[in-house]
Amino acid sequence: MLGQNYFGKSLQIFHLSFVFGLVRAKPCYGSYTNRQTAQKPILNTRIFGGVSEKKIKYGNLRELNLVIAQTPVVPHIMKSRYVLILFLIIPIFSISQNFELKRPNVVELTEELKKTNYSQDVTYLYLNRNYKVESEKLEVKKYAYPDYSICAFKQKFENGIVYSEEQCREAGGITTKLTLPKTDKKSLIQWVELIFKSSTMEIEHGWNSDKTKFGPTDDGAGCYFEIKETENNTEIDMYCGC
Numbered sequence: 001m002l003g004q005n006y007f008g009k010s011l012q013i014f015h016l017s018f019v020f021g022l023v024r025a026k027p028c029y030g031s032y033t034n035r036q037t038a039q040k041p042i043l044n045t046r047i048f049g050g051v052s053e054k055k056i057k058y059g060n061l062r063e064l065n066l067v068i069a070q071t072p073v074v075p076h077i078m079k080s081r082y083v084l085i086l087f088l089i090i091p092i093f094s095i096s097q098n099f100e101l102k103r104p105n106v107v108e109l110t111e112e113l114k115k116t117n118y119s120q121d122v123t124y125l126y127l128n129r130n131y132k133v134e135s136e137k138l139e140v141k142k143y144a145y146p147d148y149s150i151c152a153f154k155q156k157f158e159n160g161i162v163y164s165e166e167q168c169r170e171a172g173g174i175t176t177k178l179t180l181p182k183t184d185k186k187s188l189i190q191w192v193e194l195i196f197k198s199s200t201m202e203i204e205h206g207w208n209s210d211k212t213k214f215g216p217t218d219d220g221a222g223c224y225f226e227i228k229e230t231e232n233n234t235e236i237d238m239y240c241g242c
Contacts (some may be wrong), residue, residue: 030187099181101191102130109198121165122198123238131157139169173241183234192225199223
């Protein structure tokens with residue numbers, strides 16, 4: 001134990017605070033009386049608990065100065081903490097970015113529809129022109145007559161897009177459904193308008209007040225689009241007919 005001869009007024013008082021789990025020492029320096037034969041200090045440093053402890057020892061024990069100074073936290077500890085923070089934050093920004101459908105080329109789709117004599121759905125033509133097919137036609141249904149051609153099916157495309165089509169009723173129109181990843185609504189509204197424009201239908205169409213439904217303003221024959229949101233997906237239900 002050091003006697004009182006080595007101390008003038010008081011030892012240092014340390015306040016410990018915890019910030020983000022790191023211990024930092026804030027020194028309050030005292031003073032020492034006997035400094036007659038001070039020698040060049042010998043620096044001895046050791047690290048514990050995230051705090052660097054520095055002791056300055058003088059060769060003559062009669063003139064001992066004891067100082068524990070605040071120093072930066074060990075660099076590799078800080079670096080690992082920054083990496084962890086970035087690892088946690090980056091996925092948040094990624095999740096918040098919604099999917100956007102590629103902009104339909106109205107002129108090209110219109111020309112393609114004419115070539116098929118309007119026998120194919122414009123949405124299906126759009127998908128085949130813009131996205132890679134990732135499955136065969138699934139859940140296929142066929143007409144019972146006359147040529148047993150396909151009247152309903154489902155097909156998967158890249159980016160988690162699923163298209164389904166049904167037109168098996170004799171006097172009905174065509175019902176289609178597009179299942180997408182969570183999609184930006186503004187871009188989706190524009191997509192609906194351009195797809196409808198590609199069909200060259202001359203009947204006046206418009207949106208409801210919250211822009212979730214698009215269809216004939218007189219509620220008659222035409223094409224109807226409805227945007228729906230589920231927990232993990234955005235869906236568009238479409239129907240064209242009387």
